[in-house]
Amino acid sequence: MPNLKSIRDRIKSVKNTKKITEAMRLVAAAKVRRAQEQVISTRPFADRLAQVLYGLAERLQFESVDLPLLKEREVKTVGLLVISGNRGLCGSYNSSIIKRAETRSRELTEQGINYKYLLIGRKSIQYFQRREAPISKTYNNQEKIPTADDASTVADEVLSAFLSGAVDRVELIYTKFISLISSKPVIQTLLPLEPQGLEVQDDEIFRLTTKGGELEVLRETITPPTKSFPRDMIFEQYPTQILDALLPLFLTNQLLRAWQESSASELASRMTAMSNASDNASQLVDTLTLSYNKARQAAITQEILEVVGGANALG
Numbered sequence: 001m002p003n004l005k006s007i008r009d010r011i012k013s014v015k016n017t018k019k020i021t022e023a024m025r026l027v028a029a030a031k032v033r034r035a036q037e038q039v040i041s042t043r044p045f046a047d048r049l050a051q052v053l054y055g056l057a058e059r060l061q062f063e064s065v066d067l068p069l070l071k072e073r074e075v076k077t078v079g080l081l082v083i084s085g086n087r088g089l090c091g092s093y094n095s096s097i098i099k100r101a102e103t104r105s106r107e108l109t110e111q112g113i114n115y116k117y118l119l120i121g122r123k124s125i126q127y128f129q130r131r132e133a134p135i136s137k138t139y140n141n142q143e144k145i146p147t148a149d150d151a152s153t154v155a156d157e158v159l160s161a162f163l164s165g166a167v168d169r170v171e172l173i174y175t176k177f178i179s180l181i182s183s184k185p186v187i188q189t190l191l192p193l194e195p196q197g198l199e200v201q202d203d204e205i206f207r208l209t210t211k212g213g214e215l216e217v218l219r220e221t222i223t224p225p226t227k228s229f230p231r232d233m234i235f236e237q238y239p240t241q242i243l244d245a246l247l248p249l250f251l252t253n254q255l256l257r258a259w260q261e262s263s264a265s266e267l268a269s270r271m272t273a274m275s276n277a278s279d280n281a282s283q284l285v286d287t288l289t290l291s292y293n294k295a296r297q298a299a300i301t302q303e304i305l306e307v308v309g310g311a312n313a314l315g
Helices: 004-059 093-110 122-130 148-163 239-314
Strands: 077-083 114-120 135-139 169-179 182-191 203-211 214-222
Touching: 004 239, 077 093, 077 148, 077 239, 093 114, 093 122, 093 169, 093 182, 093 239, 114 122, 114 148, 122 135, 135 148, 148 169, 148 182, 148 239, 169 239, 182 239
Parallel strands: 077 114, 077 169, 114 135
Antiparallel strands: 169 182, 203 214
């Protein structure tokens, strides 16, 4: 017969665990909202920068532009900039991005190209250090939503590695935010920049709302207005010099946007994992309660039988 005390203790333990997972779910949901606000707050600068770059690229499209960040060279070494999280309890978020990085490294090896890891986040750092992978640089992934200063620090070092020739191409491996229950590891080439990549493209931002008492993500497509520079506009500096100064800012902005997407994906994955854990805890409590009631009823029945049996023996 099951021990009633052990069942009661287990029910209490599961209920306490549910309180923790529910609290973690609510914290992750609040942080996802802050990630949304951060994306929106950085959008005006990103849109204006894209407009200026688009206008300059259009102005220089018939000229020979010789800029280090746009110049492609023979690829001998690729820098793989991987963005992961610092903590677990977020489903397959970290394992998915690590597997994508390993797959890309194998592809480069098969092509006879060397690679170096530039790692953001404790999980990826610990994983690749244990396997003695070629790590060039490691960066701490902030617990808060990344800011422009965080992205600028990483972008400056990545830019220095590219300009010095330590790497011939830099590929960013991050998790694209799709919805609260879906994210996708993707690869984006950061350096060298492609002129056609400077054109403004439709972009998406997510909005966290509630529907029927449940959290829901709405994605909307925004196309910033692009204005061509007047043909008679006179620059105090040569347009190439302006473009050379703005391209590092564009690089930082690209990294910041990807980092914010990764952070939102991690928080959404953690919120989903904690929600599933809370649901499983509720089901387990129901199952244990049913088992407890059955065991308690069996114990009462057994006691009644023993009393009746004792009475019959005395009679």
